[in-house]
Amino acid sequence: METMKTMDVWIELQKPDQHYTGHDICDRANKMLKRLGVNDGKFQYNDPKYKSTQYGGCLYIYNNDCGISGLEDNGRWFNLNYFGRDHIEIEGTIS
Numbered sequence: 001m002e003t004m005k006t007m008d009v010w011i012e013l014q015k016p017d018q019h020y021t022g023h024d025i026c027d028r029a030n031k032m033l034k035r036l037g038v039n040d041g042k043f044q045y046n047d048p049k050y051k052s053t054q055y056g057g058c059l060y061i062y063n064n065d066c067g068i069s070g071l072e073d074n075g076r077w078f079n080l081n082y083f084g085r086d087h088i089e090i091e092g093t094i095s
Contacts, residue, residue, distance in 0.1 A: 009083065012075030013043060013060050022047065022059060036083050040065045043076075 013029055016022040022045030030042045041064030046055050055061050055070030062069050062076050 007080040007084075008077045009080045010075050010077055012073065013071075015059060015074065016045075021045070026060065037085075043071075044068075046070070 011029065013025050014020070016025065026043040026045050033041065033043075041062060044061045044063055046058055046061050048057065048059065055068070058070035058072055058074075060071040060074055062071055
């Protein structure tokens with residue numbers, strides 16, 4: 001069986017600043033993902049003041065059915081075939 005090659009899109013979250021907290025940024029990004037049809041994953045802020053070594057000091061993590069992963073570059077690749085689908089269900093995952 002031939003595996004379908006995907007087109008991908010990078011979503012990168014900005015660093016928190018005096019205007020937006022990491023939690024604000026994740027909240028907006030998760031609302032966007034929800035509108036794109038993602039029901040099994042979300043961005044989470046990994047506050048550096050807690051010095052979590054589990055995620056390598058990453059500012060953000062991504063949590064989905066497959067587990068939690070640290071986002072070293074503050075972003076993640078997503079499957080554009082999934083996001084750009086018609087209003088029909090397709091087989092595949094979002095990343």
